[in-house]
Amino acid sequence: MGSVHNFVSLPSRPQSPSIPDTCVNCTARSLTICASLNPQEQAEVAAVATELVFKPRQIIFHEGDEAAFVYNITSGSVALSKSMADGRRQITGFLGPGDFLGFNARASHSVSAETLTDVHVCRFPRRAFHELLARIPPLEHRLLTVATTELEAAQDQILLLGRKTAMERISTFLLMQIERAKARGGVANPLILPMTRAEVGDYLGLTIETVSRCFTKLRKSNVISLLSADRVCINAPEALSALADASD
């Protein structure tokens, strides 16, 4: 993956190792934990990182697996899920570039992580990562902000699953995907959905059929158009907001 050093380290400053090419070229750099670190700290983090590539529909780790690594997504989409003994599945979140993955309080993963697309990640050994956290306060600070933000998103999802109707869930979901695309600087219209109907259903606590029927209803009322199953034109975002319930 290219040379590790792209300039000569000064022997008198061994505490300033260089930042690898893969980091310098990292397209997600401004989104990841690296954004909150100075060059010295970035180098320390990079020193324990391994870059990995996954194909679509690959398992990064399983629920219950020993949490030996933590990951940072640099490109692509990942679904987190929990399953029950009889096969019922709940997707707890869709992640993308910059998102953190596999950081647990316990020693085992509480969810499974599966790729939806081609995915690039930075992988850190858990032990080494925790040492970095202890040594680099801005890293811990950033992670606390990330965890708190995710907790707020989880509370929104809990409201959605506990109290919203199927149409409200689908509308909320589409709005969420639009916001996400915008936040990443991507195209929000047409919206590209990297997940299948089954995955949308498993995320929203609905069946494939109900998801499909809601899409059809939105299409027939001209709120959206479907260029294909995974390419959605948003014709009336304000109608979506109303359907999602503009309560909070």
Next chain:
Amino acid sequence: MGSVHNFVSLPSRPQSPSIPDTCVNCTARSLTICASLNPQEQAEVAAVATELVFKPRQIIFHEGDEAAFVYNITSGSVALSKSMADGRRQITGFLGPGDFLGFNARASHSVSAETLTDVHVCRFPRRAFHELLARIPPLEHRLLTVATTELEAAQDQILLLGRKTAMERISTFLLMQIERAKARGGVANPLILPMTRAEVGDYLGLTIETVSRCFTKLRKSNVISLLSADRVCINAPEALSALADASD
């Protein structure tokens, strides 16, 4: 609330202020963030804290309010909730002694907090608390662990709301309450529920009637007995586990 100093500070060590009586006598001390701090740090934290007392059914803060303070519960129970415009409500969690409250990434509260019982809290101005976080790494570390643990609990709740049946939800809930009572060193049998059926319903995404019917069914099958509406004897915890689905 009593004298602030219970011994004479040494003028030569102004960096070691004393710990107030209210902290020394705090019954939740081993459960709170204080447990991870040394005396010097505890004193720093105590210096910006205010002790507050609430009666049952009082609002500590509302969803959307400016997040001017963060709180740590020292005794009693609190419900966190989100509401929709038409009044539908979802309780996102029940908190107790040692739990943290109102710590947000954003400037406004993402949930409302209402007391279920008499409640004592330590309140910290948000600004001062963030300064403490920056100055005391173990505090930030502890908070990261707390946030990560809560995130895992939220994922369990998301699975429950998205995929479990009413009976599975109630069984899971009872098991959860048993674990919580045990973790706090309290009595797990009979289990004391500080919340009403309506609140259980709003937590589990069910109606009052469905909650009541499930309790009745569990009682008629001798899995539980009801000493009163809020005092539950657990006769067959293993049956509860089976009903909750022993998947994960």
Next chain:
DNA sequence: GCAAGCTGTTGATCTTGATCAATGTCGGAA
């Protein structure tokens, strides 16, 4: 080209839990 296999859509029917409606129970106040 054509069959096989996905994924998605649509329709018919069924079931779980919501809704509507009494009724029961308990605790506090007069």
Next chain:
DNA sequence: TTCCGACATTGATCAAGATCAACAGCTTGC
């Protein structure tokens, strides 16, 4: 004590969404 009001329970009915079933539209491989 009795009354009142809040909370809980129980029953009857309803409807949203699940389930079961068929089929359409594509891609893929032969």
